[in-house]
Amino acid sequence: MSKERASANQPSGRHQYIREQLRLHGRVYAGELAASLGVSEDSIRRDLRELAADGVCQRVYGGAIALTPNRHGFLQRRHENTERKARLAAAAVRLLKPGQFVFLDGGTTNLEIARALPEQLPLTVATNSIPIAAALFGQKQLSVLVLGGSLNHQSGDALGTTATRMLDTMRPDICFLGTCSVDGELGVGTVMADEAAFKRHLVEQCGHTVLAVTNEKLDTASPFIVAPLSDIGTLIIEPDADPIRRAHLEAGGAPLLIAG
Numbered sequence: 001m002s003k004e005r006a007s008a009n010q011p012s013g014r015h016q017y018i019r020e021q022l023r024l025h026g027r028v029y030a031g032e033l034a035a036s037l038g039v040s041e042d043s044i045r046r047d048l049r050e051l052a053a054d055g056v057c058q059r060v061y062g063g064a065i066a067l068t069p070n071r072h073g074f075l076q077r078r079h080e081n082t083e084r085k086a087r088l089a090a091a092a093v094r095l096l097k098p099g100q101f102v103f104l105d106g107g108t109t110n111l112e113i114a115r116a117l118p119e120q121l122p123l124t125v126a127t128n129s130i131p132i133a134a135a136l137f138g139q140k141q142l143s144v145l146v147l148g149g150s151l152n153h154q155s156g157d158a159l160g161t162t163a164t165r166m167l168d169t170m171r172p173d174i175c176f177l178g179t180c181s182v183d184g185e186l187g188v189g190t191v192m193a194d195e196a197a198f199k200r201h202l203v204e205q206c207g208h209t210v211l212a213v214t215n216e217k218l219d220t221a222s223p224f225i226v227a228p229l230s231d232i233g234t235l236i237i238e239p240d241a242d243p244i245r246r247a248h249l250e251a252g253g254a255p256l257l258i259a260g
Contacts, residue, residue, distance in 0.1 A: 014047050022057055022066040026219025026245055029063040058221040060185060068181035068220040081214055085109045088212040089116040091236050091259040098122050100173040104132050106157035107178025109212050126170060128158045159194045164201055175206035181220040182213050184252030187229045189222030196224035203227045212236040218245040229254040
């Protein structure tokens with residue numbers, strides 16, 4: 001008898017197995033789990049409800065997906081995976097053309113995009129991110145607009161009514177959206193309500209929305225929805241993204257660009 005089946009009669013054993021499958025694959029299906037563990041789908045659905053209540057996953061039709069691991073603040077995350085984010089940033093800036101109006105949303109990957117902007121490329125750049133605004137300081141080829149508002153100390157972004165009203169006056173050609181999670185079915189998400197509201201409005205205002213994401217955000221969910229994947233004009237992913245997760249994204253409708 002396999003170890004999985006031996007522990008199937010104990011909810012704790014099933015929970016541990018499901019957690020591991022979520023870690024490995026991002027998504028699990030109730031039917032497949034029931035077959036692997038030799039238990040009923042009712043038992044698996046009960047397990048998934050309990051794990052969702054514990055903040056491990058989010059229930060979706062037929063199974064569940066992992067919640068985003070992005071629970072740390074900007075100051076900690078800016079030092080994580082910087083080489084991988086820089087590779088995504090290099091692909092992102094190749095989408096830009098001289099004279100464009102660009103919006104850089106908050107986030108550590110977008111900070112790397114700000115740092116990767118070519119010195120000879122004239123742009124108008126708007127941002128609600130204090131760290132990104134600081135990174136743009138001194139780049140004289142850029143005309144920089146900084147949105148005001150209430151500072152969120154977790155993200156480093158200006159949010160709220162003031163920032164949204166300023167955004168109302170803008171129609172960027174292209175925006176680089178920040179996110180905590182992305183899934184082919186659930187779309188783009190984030191962990192804070194005010195952040196999600198601002199990002200939703202940003203997607204509405206922009207001509208072309210670009211999303212650059214590291215592998216650990218793929219096939220994950222967040223408490224607040226920003227936009228369906230079909231609203232994203234270009235989704236930039238890492239070259240070693242899991243093929244199954246990549247297929248889920250392609251099914252969601254966003255054109256993929258593989259960072260070279």
